[in-house]
Amino acid sequence: MTHFASGITLATTANLIGDVARANILCALTGGRALTAGELALHAGVSASTTSGHLSKLLDAGLVTVVKQGRHRYFRLSGPRVADMLETLMGAADLGPTRHRPVGPRDEALRRARSCYDHMAGRFAVDLAERLQAGGFVVLSDEGGTVTEAGSALFGALGIEFQTDKANRRPLCRCCLDWSERRFHIGGRLGAALFAHAEREKWVVRVSGSRALRVTRAGETALAGGLVGSAPVALPQTRRRNVRVSA
Amino acid sequence: MTHFASGITLATTANLIGDVARANILCALTGGRALTAGELALHAGVSASTTSGHLSKLLDAGLVTVVKQGRHRYFRLSGPRVADMLETLMGAADLGPTRHRPVGPRDEALRRARSCYDHMAGRFAVDLAERLQAGGFVVLSDEGGTVTEAGSALFGALGIEFQTDKANRRPLCRCCLDWSERRFHIGGRLGAALFAHAEREKWVVRVSGSRALRVTRAGETALAGGLVGSAPVALPQTRRRNVRVSA
DNA sequence: CCACTGCTTCGGCGCCAGCCGAAGTGTCCG
DNA sequence: CGGACACTTCGGCTGGCGCCGAAGCAGTGG
Numbered sequence: 001m002t003h004f005a006s007g008i009t010l011a012t013t014a015n016l017i018g019d020v021a022r023a024n025i026l027c028a029l030t031g032g033r034a035l036t037a038g039e040l041a042l043h044a045g046v047s048a049s050t051t052s053g054h055l056s057k058l059l060d061a062g063l064v065t066v067v068k069q070g071r072h073r074y075f076r077l078s079g080p081r082v083a084d085m086l087e088t089l090m091g092a093a094d095l096g097p098t099r100h101r102p103v104g105p106r107d108e109a110l111r112r113a114r115s116c117y118d119h120m121a122g123r124f125a126v127d128l129a130e131r132l133q134a135g136g137f138v139v140l141s142d143e144g145g146t147v148t149e150a151g152s153a154l155f156g157a158l159g160i161e162f163q164t165d166k167a168n169r170r171p172l173c174r175c176c177l178d179w180s181e182r183r184f185h186i187g188g189r190l191g192a193a194l195f196a197h198a199e200r201e202k203w204v205v206r207v208s209g210s211r212a213l214r215v216t217r218a219g220e221t222a223l224a225g226g227l228v229g230s231a232p233v234a235l236p237q238t239r240r241r242n243v244r245v246s247a
Numbered sequence: 248m249t250h251f252a253s254g255i256t257l258a259t260t261a262n263l264i265g266d267v268a269r270a271n272i273l274c275a276l277t278g279g280r281a282l283t284a285g286e287l288a289l290h291a292g293v294s295a296s297t298t299s300g301h302l303s304k305l306l307d308a309g310l311v312t313v314v315k316q317g318r319h320r321y322f323r324l325s326g327p328r329v330a331d332m333l334e335t336l337m338g339a340a341d342l343g344p345t346r347h348r349p350v351g352p353r354d355e356a357l358r359r360a361r362s363c364y365d366h367m368a369g370r371f372a373v374d375l376a377e378r379l380q381a382g383g384f385v386v387l388s389d390e391g392g393t394v395t396e397a398g399s400a401l402f403g404a405l406g407i408e409f410q411t412d413k414a415n416r417r418p419l420c421r422c423c424l425d426w427s428e429r430r431f432h433i434g435g436r437l438g439a440a441l442f443a444h445a446e447r448e449k450w451v452v453r454v455s456g457s458r459a460l461r462v463t464r465a466g467e468t469a470l471a472g473g474l475v476g477s478a479p480v481a482l483p484q485t486r487r488r489n490v491r492v493s494a
Numbered sequence: 495c496c497a498c499t500g501c502t503t504c505g506g507c508g509c510c511a512g513c514c515g516a517a518g519t520g521t522c523c524g
Numbered sequence: 525c526g527g528a529c530a531c532t533t534c535g536g537c538t539g540g541c542g543c544c545g546a547a548g549c550a551g552t553g554g
Contacts, residue, residue: 005354006337007271013336015265017257019512024254037531050513052532063339071521071530085339089260090253092310092332107252266542284501297543299502318500318551 016061017089021046022054029064030083031211032117034074083117084187113204113213119191120198124215126183128194128223140184147190155190158227160197198222263308264336268293269301272322276311277330278458279364281321286456330364331434360451360460366438367445371462373430375441375470382474387431394437402437405474407444445469 017023021044028035028043035043041051055075058064065078077083113124120128132138137151147155155161186194198204203219206212215223264270268291275282275290282290288298302322305311312325324330360371367375379385384398394402402408433441445451450466453459462470 006357007274008267010274010333010337011265011267011270013339014261014263014270016261018259018262018265020255020258021512023258023261027254027257046512047514048531049515049533053512056532073531081339085335086257088332088335090257092260092329110253268542285499293542294544295501296503296545300542303502320501 013061016057016063017086019054021050022058025051025054025058026063026077026082026086027211029075029077030086030115030117031206032077032083032115033206034067034076036072036074040075077117080117080187080192087116087121109207109210109212109214113215114211115195115206115213116185116187116211119185119187119195120204120213121185122213124204124213124219124223125185128227129184129186131223132186132227138186138190140186154227155193158197160193260308263304263310264333266301268297269305272298272301272305273310273324273329273333274458276322276324277333277362277364278453279324279330279362280453281314281323283319283321287322324364327364327434327439334363334368356454356457356459356461360462361458362442362453362460363432363434363458366432366434366442367451367460368432369460371451371460371466371470372432375474376431376433378470379433379474384474385433385437387433401474402440405444407440 017026024044025040028040037051037055038048040055041048044051044054046054055064055066058075059066062078063082064075067074067076111122113120113122115121119125129138129140132151133140135150135154136148137154139146139148185191198219199206201218201222202216203222204213204215207214264273271291272287275287284298284302285295287302288295291298291301293301302311302313306313309325310329311322314321314323358369360367360369362368366372376385376387379398380387382397382401383395384401386393386395432438445466446453448465448469449463450469451460451462454461
């Protein structure tokens with residue numbers, strides 16, 4: 001009778017994500033690193049053959065990409081937009097009257113700090129965002145965020161660089177509603193650059209086989225000082241590596 | 248083996264939307280108006296009893312709300328966040344290499360102008376957004392939008408009022424990537440206010456039984472003048488108010 | 495009181511989507 | 525070469541879920 005097309009579009013995408021095995025695969029990839037089909041099978045909790053089928057569907061839909069290397073096939077999310085969509089969907093899980101059921105103590109590590117494709121999430125990321133805001137380095141609002149002049153100076157001094165390419169459609173500083181904390185953390189190009197910096201400086205280290213991040217003492221210190229404490233001196237540009245913020 | 252909880256969370260939500268009948272129901276509700284169970288059955292293309300089952304699931308999940316009136320039950324999306332999520336999901340449909348297949352001529356009316364819960368979308372909305380931006384009334388960026396002082400003046404003169412309540416978590420001006428046009432339109436509180444104004448001034452009228460909007464001659468005129476034509480105010484070009492670092 | 499309408503609940507049916515194991519392809523290694 | 529490994533394809537099985545029609549339950553109106 002009416003616009004069925006939209007409904008079908010919606011349903012096919014959602015249906016793809018709506019299978020537990022595929023959802024687990026996507027969640028695993030939300031960690032941001034490329035994983036082999038075998039590893040994904042473990043995460044999904046199903047056999048290799050079944051996983052293979054799922055992966056080809058995800059490929060067809062363009063949600064993931066693959067690169068072949070020797071006898072392995074490495075899978076990735078096809079981009080930050082996909083990761084954002086997934087987190088949106090997660091966040092919408094308990095829009096309902098279901099009272100704010102914390103996700104269970106088993107996920108404590110995840111709630112503390114985790115990677116979200118190419119930026120950080122969890123308590124650590126939320127705290128960091130608030131510190132930066134309190135220091136006047138960024139202005140976070142519901143509709144997004146902007147970097148102040150003081151922020152530009154700070155990030156420059158720290159050697160945190162993000163593409164300023166205006167043509168790049170990707171937000172500089174996207175405010176993600178944190179799935180576990182229900183407060184904002186920093187995504188977008190700035191979020192990616194912050195994550196890269198945090199890994200370089202060993203503020204956080206990845207926990208193998210999980211999205212979880214372990215916050216080091218250096219990380220605690222940096223957070224407590226709102227990043228400023230960790231760079232009392234303007235460090236020479238030794239770190240001007242290719243920062244590679246997404247592509 | 249690993250964080251299954253997230254995967255299940257993700258899957259249950261997505262699975263709910265992943266059924267064609269339910270997706271059609273949600274799409275219909277994206278029109279923004281409350282509909283009865285019977286009307287939704289028509290939109291979904293399934294029997295009343297089946298529809299009833301779907302609706303109770305959507306209720307349980309908190310995606311829709313219901314209000315009982317006489318022997319009718321009126322259903323609504325439970326909030327703008329749900330609508331945003333649905334459009335996000337729609338937009339992600341063709342992230343893949345599938346070439347930008349236009350949604351088919353049958354949906355021409357929808358592509359032209361439609362309602363998106365409480366704001367407008369489609370070519371009309373996109374054009375309007377660009378007009379407003381060109382006139383210096385709003386600044387639209389990937390990470391959101393802001394209303395300039397000139398914009399505040401214009402909207403005030405037009406009698407367009409939006410809640411300025413800062414405590415309100417809802418974005419003032421959210422940039423939605425238009426699903427059909429793949430350009431930005433204006434959502435958030437400003438988007439809602441613009442839609443209300445457009446309806447009041449009969450720039451657009453709802454097409455019954457559809458999300459589609461018909462653009463009237465008054466609407467064309469208003470658009471051509473960037474809204475200003477209908478309220479000839481002398482506006483100082485006080486742009487560049489907003490600090491935008493990524494410039 | 496009864497007839498009509500809108501909606502939900504129930505029982506039963508049928509299909510499809512996901513699952514697995516076995517066999518097939520391609521790659522690396524000794 | 526032959527064997528180990530990573531992954532895909534194929535065939536067959538099964539359970540769940542979406543579907544419907546019939547019956548039950550309000551609310552409305554004569």
